[in-house]
Amino acid sequence: MTERRDNPHVPDDAPVFVISVAAELAGMHAQTLRQYDRLGLVTPGRTGGGGRRYSARDVALLREVQRLSQDEGVNLAGIKRIIELESHVDALRARLAELAADLERAHRELDRRRGPSTALVVWQPPRPQGPRRRQP
Numbered sequence: 001m002t003e004r005r006d007n008p009h010v011p012d013d014a015p016v017f018v019i020s021v022a023a024e025l026a027g028m029h030a031q032t033l034r035q036y037d038r039l040g041l042v043t044p045g046r047t048g049g050g051g052r053r054y055s056a057r058d059v060a061l062l063r064e065v066q067r068l069s070q071d072e073g074v075n076l077a078g079i080k081r082i083i084e085l086e087s088h089v090d091a092l093r094a095r096l097a098e099l100a101a102d103l104e105r106a107h108r109e110l111d112r113r114r115g116p117s118t119a120l121v122v123w124q125p126p127r128p129q130g131p132r133r134r135q136p
């Protein structure tokens with residue numbers, strides 16, 4: 001089944017699917033989703049009454065958990081660690097992008113303050129590197 005987004009304006013992390021729909025989209029039983037929630041593998045949003053609401057991102061994560069478990073033979077504790085590490089890597093990538101943007105802004109500001117460069121560079125050809133002869 002291919003997933004079709006009827007409303008492209010709904011963010012991937014918006015909790016919109018009830019557990020039965022999320023289970024069907026992920027190709028799992030609803031009880032499996034409850035177990036994964038208890039284990040902290042996939043944590044859906046909650047309604048005011050405590051009902052689970054899954055996002056498109058949650059469904060994709062459920063599919064990845066299933067793939068790692070069935071195709072790769074990774075146990076649930078290992079899958080939880082993989083998810084934690086991937087989340088950490090994502091956070092580091094985001095921070096790196098922020099720092100790179102800050103650095104670029106700082107360079108632009110420095111260039112703006114300095115104005116055009118008036119530096120002069122003198123070039124000298126390299127000396128030959130052959131054997132030296134002694135003069136008699």
